[in-house]
Amino acid sequence: MSTSTRLQLRSPFLQAVLKSGLLAADDLVGVLSVYDPDQIAAAEPLQLATFLVRKKLLTKFQAMQLLSGRTHGFVLGQYKITQGLRQDRVGMVFLAEDTDTKATVVVKVLPTDRVNDDTIYRPFLTEARAASKVVHATVARVLDVGMWNGTHYVACEYVPAPTLDKVVAEKGPLSPHLAGQVIAQAAVALMHAHGKGLLHRDLKPANIAVFPDRRVKLLDLGLTHMLDNPWAKVTKRINLKEYAEEIAFIAPEQAWGSELDARSDIYSLGSTAYYLMTGEFPFPGSANEMMTERQLHGVPKPSLVRAGVPRELDALVEKMGAKDPHARFQTAAEVAAAFQAWLPMGEWAALGLPSMVVQTPPPRRAAAVPAAKKKSFWARMVGMFSGK
Numbered sequence: 001m002s003t004s005t006r007l008q009l010r011s012p013f014l015q016a017v018l019k020s021g022l023l024a025a026d027d028l029v030g031v032l033s034v035y036d037p038d039q040i041a042a043a044e045p046l047q048l049a050t051f052l053v054r055k056k057l058l059t060k061f062q063a064m065q066l067l068s069g070r071t072h073g074f075v076l077g078q079y080k081i082t083q084g085l086r087q088d089r090v091g092m093v094f095l096a097e098d099t100d101t102k103a104t105v106v107v108k109v110l111p112t113d114r115v116n117d118d119t120i121y122r123p124f125l126t127e128a129r130a131a132s133k134v135v136h137a138t139v140a141r142v143l144d145v146g147m148w149n150g151t152h153y154v155a156c157e158y159v160p161a162p163t164l165d166k167v168v169a170e171k172g173p174l175s176p177h178l179a180g181q182v183i184a185q186a187a188v189a190l191m192h193a194h195g196k197g198l199l200h201r202d203l204k205p206a207n208i209a210v211f212p213d214r215r216v217k218l219l220d221l222g223l224t225h226m227l228d229n230p231w232a233k234v235t236k237r238i239n240l241k242e243y244a245e246e247i248a249f250i251a252p253e254q255a256w257g258s259e260l261d262a263r264s265d266i267y268s269l270g271s272t273a274y275y276l277m278t279g280e281f282p283f284p285g286s287a288n289e290m291m292t293e294r295q296l297h298g299v300p301k302p303s304l305v306r307a308g309v310p311r312e313l314d315a316l317v318e319k320m321g322a323k324d325p326h327a328r329f330q331t332a333a334e335v336a337a338a339f340q341a342w343l344p345m346g347e348w349a350a351l352g353l354p355s356m357v358v359q360t361p362p363p364r365r366a367a368a369v370p371a372a373k374k375k376s377f378w379a380r381m382v383g384m385f386s387g388k
Helices: 003-008 012-020 025-032 037-042 045-054 060-067 118-131 164-171 176-195 241-246 262-278 287-296 311-320 332-338 345-351 368-374 377-386
Strands: 079-087 092-098 104-109 142-148 151-157 208-210 216-218
Touching: 012 025, 012 045, 012 060, 045 060, 060 079, 079 104, 118 142, 164 208, 164 262, 176 208, 176 216, 176 262, 176 311, 176 332, 176 345, 262 311, 262 332, 311 332
Parallel strands: none
Antiparallel strands: 079 092, 092 104, 104 151, 142 151, 208 216
């Protein structure tokens, strides 16, 4: 670094910027060279931070972190952290710029205690790498798993759309027709995940994003091995509200730590469908009450809470959310086929399912089977729009 450059960058704040790795000396000199070095050195940190934000060399998040004295953790390999988003059950979540592609991505910094446990981290790596091979419009892709200066992270596709829990919280329950469209697409996402041997294990409204044009993205596929085991602290947390929210959508077999399969995700999808149409959990109350009720009962009909839900949707939610896994749809492909009426024809045709015979156990009330089977696709559509 030349003498003139050192004079221009002698401000402690600019030194902190250089130390962070967010900008190189040439970047700073390029915008500061027209100013008097003594004026720059005398400037307040806030003035310099504001200037660099206006020049779009720093984000507001980066500037605030630097002003608070933080100079580490802004760069993880090829990813430059631009904004803090939240802390979720997987880890700290940030927006970042991929400096190779200039694309915006989501970076999750993984908790140290989890990555230091090989029984957790090795299965996580295996599953995250498998998830990176699921490439479909309905699934937010895992892009990269890495470690930089001792910090483990995973980079995922950025989805600029709200998740369904936020949509329902802000606008209330979805119309039955829109809920059907969402669930149909989520079933397609599960089809592709299960086809790669992956289970989601944490499917819920907060892990499904929806765009204004009603396109859906399934989030956090391949990341659930990093979740803290909710049963480890069950005696302390059994009645806490936040613990109840963690398990509001999981299958009965998952609530007791039993082996999971595709039908467990299907149950969670049924619970999610109920929530989207009613704005309520299938089994409200404490975590203990939730765990008990789902062992005794299946997910109830949405129409018991919200009038106007078509009988066909009621039946589909009940089947997805049956307490006995054998009574549910057995595959996500069966769910997608059952929701054919809610998928655009082009998307349905792309699935390659028209000739598929859905292998599901017949309902106990046999009288309902002929009527259901005789309904054509168009008759179902007419019934859906008429509310019959």
